[in-house]
Amino acid sequence: MANENPLLHPSTLPYGMPDYTLITPEHYLPAFEEAFAAHRREVDAITRVRSMPTFENTLVPLEESGRLLGDVARTFYTVSSADATTAIQEIDEKLAPLMSAHNDAIQLDAQLYWRIKTVHEQLDALDLDAEQRYLVERHFREMTQAGAGLDDAAKERLTALNQRLSTLTNTFEKNLLADTNDLAVVFDSAAELDGLTDGELSAAAQAAADRGLDGKWAVTLTLFTGHPYLSSLTVRESRRRILDASRTRGSRGNEHDNRTVLLEIVCLRAERAALLGYATHAEYVTSDETAGSPAAVHDLLRRLAVPAARNAQHEKAALQAIIDTEAESFPLEAHDWAFYTEKVRAAEFDLDRAALRPWFEAERVLRDGVFRAATDLYGITFTERSDIPAYHPDARVFEIHNADGSALGLFVLDLYTRDTKRGGAWMNSIVSQSTLRGTQPVVVNNLNVPKPAPGTPTLLTLDEVTTLFHEFGHALHGLFATVTYPHFAGTNVYRDFVEFPSQVNEMWIYWPEILDSYARHVDTGEPLPAEVVAKIHASETFNQGFATSEYLAAAWLDQSWHSLDAAAAASEIDVAAFEASSLSEVGLDEPAVPTRYSSTYFAHVFSGGYSAGYYSYIWSEVLDADTVEWFGENGGLTRDNGDRFRSRLLGVxxxxxxxxxxxxxxxxxxxxxxxxxxxxxxD
Structure with a gap:
């Protein structure tokens, strides 16, 4: 079987891109089993060395080890997040505890830890370069934090906790995907969706047809609480149905209910933190981030929450004033906010954001916006490679070259939503760069843009344009990082720093020559009028009370769950009551401004890698805003600036x-x- 399994042989495609045309679901588990065994043999060979530990006989072979496992894992997890068919979900469920057990077997290996600790103790006496020295420090720090210094009984309990948590986080994501699909809101007539564009109606009709509901319209849900359509739907009941469906995900008392799952996750994370010597999971996480402590995080969130909540109240009053002028007045509710925000925006700034979509045709935004900015700033060029297959027909592959013509890597774009794709947007690597291993990067961007009917152009909202630029900032980080050791490849940085490069890349959305290049009317080719651009700039701080409050509410909710000690986490907790109490504590309990993610669909922290770390977006934005100011002070979109940013930040x-x-x-x-x-x- 090994001879027939394509995952156990080097790919023949450029850059080591896995040949997904040869891979079937049946190949994955046997490949993982072989990769686990191979990695274990490689680590055993390190610990059997009789001579005293050195960098060359311990750290270098450790970095060489696990290559097969990394290749198989990146190949599989790319698919499990972007095209999670029933077969893939079943594999993911079986794999979760196996992967956790294997990682613990390596991270908690006492002999390996002794060797790394010995090298770490001699660090000042060793002739190592900066990257080598930092590699020793990171391995020692990470293994210590993982529990490698615990006694055998504690390690046994830790392993059990990690395996159970891996199963629970997988269950949380599976439940969320299923409930999100089940709760797609079906409408019987186009009149109920009055206010949507022809392209949006086409996408809704296609979504219904894909569910066997010909003649109807289905609105699929986004990962976050709100929905882009809420800003333009004129029928209030339709807006209410969409937001109500979004907010009930994972809490309906059915087989997809996530409340019991998340409570056990919180409890086990708190127990694990205590076992590792930390008061809470939040303390455990932030101890190895740039923040350093929960107190630093709480200080920033509280500092921002007061003015954000104040501004949100001013915005609410303005929205209510608009409603009060209508024939039938009513108190503003959460599902009304986006719709009346656009009315206020139109009144104050004469700006209709929904009407901007014809200027944001997806292909032009990609090539003449996202790619153009990267070319102007870094000198890189893009060539689509239709001869290199990806994991799904919608995913497109581009080869990237440096300014000197040298090959840089591959970029895969998977733009459209589908029932087998998890919500949100993200970047991941299929192949990581390492000069030690001689590999070059292959990175993926996933978005969830509704796919229109064939022959209909894909028109993006301004938020979707922002997401495309944002995720490509992650991609650039993954492409540009040039390191010797795979441990440091791509975006393997502190969680509360990882969003920084992607946020910086958003600055080019409105840069004049870039905007003029991509923001062209889909039918006429006319540029976005200068007066409209001026109105966009004038409205940049508009509705920021809402936007900041909904984000901070989610970040605070994450901190609240993960600031529970083991005893408190093990007590009986009502999820809704806990949320309400937490948001009240920080003054973010305004009903018209719901948290961006409620607990039962907060995938970032209960099935993703952001537990006790969702604050990182705003933490990184401090660096981002400061960097945008630097670019403005130093000439903006120039190769000199791009080369400096690439070499000193992205490249490391x-x-x-x-x-x-x-x-x-x-x-x-x-x-x-x-x-x-x-x-x-x-102010």
Whole structure:
């Protein structure tokens, strides 16, 4: 079987791209089993060495080990998040505890830990370069934090906790995907969707047809609480149905209910933190992030919450004033906010964001916006490779070359939503760069844009344009990181730093020559009028009270769950009551401004990698806003600026402390003032 399994042989495609045309679901588990065994043999060979530990006989072979497992895992997890068929979900469910057990077997290996600890103790006496020294420090720190120094009984309990948590987080994601699909809102007539564009109606009709509901319209849900259509739907009941469906996900008392799942996750994470010597899971997580402690996180969130909540109340009053002028007045509710926000925006700024979509045709945004900015800034070029198959027909492959013509890597774009794809948008790697292994990067961007009927252009909202630029910032980080050791490849940096490069890339959306290049009317080719651009800029801080409040509410909710100690987490908790109490504590309990994610569909923290770390978006935005100011002060979109940002920040990957890398780029620590100004919170 090994001879017939394509996952157990090097790919013949460029850049080591897996040949998904040869891979079937039946190949994955046998490949993982062989990869686990191979990795275990490689680590055993390190620990059997009789001579004293050195960098060369311990750290180098450790970095060489696990290559097959990494290749198989990245190949599988790309599919399990973007095309999770029933067969793939079943594999994922079986695999979760196996992967956890294997990772623990490596991370908790006492002999391996002793060897790394011995090298770490001799660090100042060793002749190592900066990356090698940092590699020793990180391996020692990570194994210590993982529990490698615990006694055998504690390790046994830790392993059991990790395996159970891996199963629960997988269950949470599976439940959320199923409930999100089940709760797609079906409408019987197009009149109920009055206000949507022809393209949006086409996407809704196609979504219904895909469910066997010909002649109807289905609105699929986004990962976050709100929905882009809420800003334009004129029928209030339709808006209510969509938001109600979104907010009930994972809490309906059916087989997809996530409340019991998330409570057990919280409880086990708290127990694990205590076992590892930390008071809470939040303390455990932030101890190895740039924040350093929950107190630092709470300080930032509270500092922003007060002015954000205040601004949201001003915005609410403005919306209510609009409603009160209508024939039938009513108190503003959450499902009304986006719709009346656009009315206020139109009144104050004469700006209709929904009407901008004809200027944001997806292909042009990609090629003349996202790619153009990267070419102007970094000199890289893009060539679509239709001869290299991806994991799904909708996923497109592009080869990227540096300015000198040298090959850089592959970029895969998977734009459209489907029932087998998890919600949200993300970047991941299929192949990681490493000079030690001689590999070049293959990175993926996933979005969830509704797919229109064949022959209909894909028109993006301004938010979707922002997401495309944002995720490509992650892709650039993964492509540009040039490191020796795979441990530092791509976006393997602190969680509360990882969003920084992607947020910086959003600045090019409105850069004049880039905007003029991509924002062209789909039918006439006319550029977005200058007066409209001016109105967009004038409205940049508009509705930031809402936007900041809904984000901070989710970040605070994450911190609240993960600031429970083991005893509190094990007590009987009502999820809805806990949420209400937590948001009240920080003044973010305004019913018209719901949290961006409620607990039962908060995938970032209960099935993703952001537990006790959702704050990282705003934490990174401090650096981002300060960096945008630097670009503005230094000439903006120039190759010199791009080369500096690439070499001193993106290019180092995880091979340096990220704040040291930032200081090297900026010449000082970041200032919070540009962020406060950007979000209208400075006063």
């Amino acid at each position: 990957g995880g091979s340096n402390d990220p704040l040291d890398a930032y200081r090297d780029f900026r010449g000082r620590d970041a200032d919070i003032a540009p962020l406060l100004k950007r979000r209208g919170l400075a």
